[in-house]
Amino acid sequence: MSKPIIDIRNISKVYQMGSQLVHALRDITVSINQNEYVALMGPSGSGKSTLMNILGCLDTPSSGTYFFNNTNVRELNDNELAEIRNREIGFVFQTFNLLPRASALKNIELPLVYSGVKKYDRIEKAEAALKSVGLEDRMEHKPNELSGGQRQRVAIARALVTSPSIILADEPTGNLDSKTGEDIMRLFQNLWESGNTIILVTHEEEIALHAKRIIRLRDGLIESDELNHNQVNFN
Amino acid sequence: MLYEIKESILLSFEALRSNKLRAFLASLGVVIGISIVIMMGWLLGGLDKAMQDTFSIIGTDMLYIDKWDWTGGDNWRNVRNRKNISLKQAEQLRKLHGTAEYVIPNINQWGTTIEYDGETYQGMTAVGTTAENAFTPVGNLLLGRYFNEFEEEYGSNVIVIGHLVYSTIFKGQDPIGKTIKLNGRPLRVIGVVKKRGTMFVDFIDRQMFLPLKKYAGIWNVDRKSMSIGIKAGLENNLDEVRTETIGLMRIIRNLKPNEPNDFSINETKAFEKSIETLRLNVYMIGIVMTSLAFIVGIIGIMNIMFVTVTERTKEIGIRKSLGAKKRSIWLQFLVESSFLCLLGAILSLIMCSGIAYLAATYLPTYFPEVSFLLPVLPTELFIIATLVSVFVGILAGLIPAIRAARLNPVEALRFD
Incomplete structure (x- = not known):
């Protein structure tokens, strides 16, 4: 068995909310291998967003260890976390989170700017990424000139452009109609089939069914973690 | 980045x-x-x-011995009570001075009357001086020449006029060789000084320069105080020249060791x-x-x-x-x-x-x-x-x- 990309052991996350301590995650242990397609499921308040933030190196756990590609994330400082986010993780958000004033191409270039890629390579890579999501004719469009589905495609292209180790998608179809959502899910399936590792955070059963493995969270604990034998396949 | x-x-x-x-x-x-x-x-x-x-008008290597302090540094009451600097004292200083390049007596008459071509002009200043004045910044001429030592010696009827005098009286015409009447005395214009006035010294273009002897023939030199221009030659010599000047002037004016200077040394430093x-x-x-x-x-x-x-x-x-x-x-x-x-x-x-x-x-x-x-x-x-x-x-x-x-x-x- 190959070494896991994500290796989380006994992590907990405790928030201070006023005078109350909130245990968002309690002693969670998970490992995810390369080219897995995992859905993180749970109702709101189950801790799935907290887990996603920790997986995405946007947040650090209160206790436990998190190895990302054999690197102990808890020992990293802010800049090193930023570097991991930049090179290893591609985020796709429910609200797309594109920069409103920048064109599609500029939005996709942004992660490359932060990793110091030269201008010529940057444009070439950004164009290739845009092409891979089928939006090569929308390069100079600003986000508000694109439909919801197109915006999400731009966001996916942005997540792909640095060739990250994992793609973290947080409710990627939450703001889309079901038809467009289906297109996006098809795109994720293609990405998975071409070798990408995908972690999908969702509270919708039908979306989760696209994944190969489903981890269910409840009250900060893992309720179940099993392979999905009914995977929805577009092919 | x-x-x-x-x-x-x-x-x-x-x-x-x-x-x-x-x-x-x-x-x-x-x-x-x-x-x-x-x-x-x-x-x-x-x-x-x-x-x-x-x-550049005053000259950075120039000292001016005067009864008056140009910048009003000394108490004006003391200054007013000073004895005049006489022509004799100026001549003595000129004779005795060893370090200065030139010692040039000057005497001013404000508010003269000039007649030329049937017109009368008021308010110009006549300056009686020596030929060596040509080596001070005043010697920078626009037209003509300065008077020389012979003309100085004989008190010739010649005059070098300031720029404002030139522009007021001659209005752009060639003034060289023309005769003007200064307080009734005919004088031949031989030179025009370049325009030099600035905000601090605007009177300067109203000056006219004539040989001291000629001046003495028109006005009484005994009742006025002289101004003595001293050219150090080099700025570096200024301190030496200033020291000698003060020493000589104190001797010439018979000052006791405990008495303050009864004259002012004016220079660009002030x-x-x-x-x-x-x-x-x-x-x-x-x-x-x-x-x-x-x-x-x-x-x-x-x-x-x-x-x-x-x-x-x-x-x-x-x-x-x-x-x-x-x-x-x-x-x-x-x-x-x-x-x-x-x-x-x-x-x-x-x-x-x-x-x-x-x-x-x-x-x-x-x-x-x-x-x-x-x-x-x-x-x-x-x-x-x-x-x-x-x-x-x-x-x-x-x-x-x-x-x-x-x-x-x-x-x-x-x-x-």
């Missing part, structure tokens, strides 16, 4: 364009502050130039002092006004930057999720606040250039005293204004930028 700065400038530009009025109001304090710096520099530049002009005082006043007022304006300006920019950071919290979260380091975030906001200030500086420079040009072109017509004003801002002011504005921008943007860089990415992403 370079690309990030370029990108930040473009971003700032966009942000400013969508908030023109806000940006303008925010940078108003900086605009005022920088304008004051520029105007101050401009005034001082003009003063410096006027000072240099004055120095003007330097009074101009230095003026400069200092301009500086002090300028610094106080500039500081106030910049404090207001910095607070204004800082405020607007805090608002900008809050408005862009979500954007900061997005950038952080894509791998922006703290440095990239604070850089972006520092560039933006510097850019805001730089635009303020450009605005001030345009405004002040206009004011300087208009003031220097039209004001001297009504107030000749301000003819020292320069119509163009000195180049170094452009550099200073730019540097100061960027510095102010960095100062004002520092705290908002650090706050932006420290934002927690999870919370920033959640912000709407």
Whole structure:
């Protein structure tokens, strides 16, 4: 068995909310291998967003260890976390989170700017990424000139452009109609089939069914973690 | 890094364009502050130039022994009670002086009457002097020549006129060889002195120079005090020459060792002092006004930057999720606040250039005293204004930028 990309052991996350301590995650242990397609499921308040933030190196756990590609994330400082986010993780958000004033191409270039890629390579890579999501004719469009589905495609292209180790998608179809959502899910399936590792955070059963493995969270604990034998396949 | 700065400038530009009025109001304090710096520099530049002009009129290697102190340094009551410096004393000094290149007695008669071509002119000053006066800055002629030693010796009927005398009486005609009547005595014009007047010495172009002996034939030299011009030759000799001059003058005027000097030594240094005082006043007022304006300006920019950071919290979260380091975030906001200030500086420079040009072109017509004003801002002011504005921008943007860089990415992403 190959070494896991994500290796989380006994992590907990405790928030201070006023005078109350909130245990968002309690002693969670998970490992995810390369080219897995995992859905993180749970109702709101189950801790799935907290887990996603920790997986995405946007947040650090209160206790436990998190190895990302054999690197102990808890020992990293802010800049090193930023570097991991930049090179290893591609985020796709429910609200797309594109920069409103920048064109599609500029939005996709942004992660490359932060990793110091030269201008010529940057444009070439950004164009290739845009092409891979089928939006090569929308390069100079600003986000508000694109439909919801197109915006999400731009966001996916942005997540792909640095060739990250994992793609973290947080409710990627939450703001889309079901038809467009289906297109996006098809795109994720293609990405998975071409070798990408995908972690999908969702509270919708039908979306989760696209994944190969489903981890269910409840009250900060893992309720179940099993392979999905009914995977929805577009092919 | 370079690309990030370029990108930040473009971003700032966009942000400013969508908030023109806000940006303008925010940078108003900086605009005022920088304008004051520029105007101050401009005034001082003009003063410096006027000072240099004055120095070249007086001559930096010249001392003038006089009953009067030119800058009003000594108590005027004591000065008024001094005995006149007589022609005899001047001649003695001339004979005894060893270190000076030239010792040149001068005597002035204010308010003379000139007749020429049927017209009468009042208010010019006649100066009786020696041929050596040609070696002082007065010897710099526009037309003709100075009188020579023979003409001095014989008290010839010749005169060298100042520029204002020339322009008033001859109105551009060739004056050389023409005869004018000075208080009834006919004199032949042999030279015209170059125009030299500045704000500090405007009387100078009204002077006319004639041989001392001729002067003595027209006015009584015994009742007036002489002014003795002493040319040191080199600026480095000034101290030596000054020391000898004081010693000799004290002997000539029979001063006891405990008595103070009963004469004044006037030189460019004295003007330097009074101009230095003026400069200092301009500086002090300028610094106080500039500081106030910049404090207001910095607070204004800082405020607007805090608002900008809050408005862009979500954007900061997005950038952080894509791998922006703290440095990239604070850089972006520092560039933006510097850019805001730089635009303020450009605005001030345009405004002040206009004011300087208009003031220097039209004001001297009504107030000749301000003819020292320069119509163009000195180049170094452009550099200073730019540097100061960027510095102010960095100062004002520092705290908002650090706050932006420290934002927690999870919370920033959640912000709407």
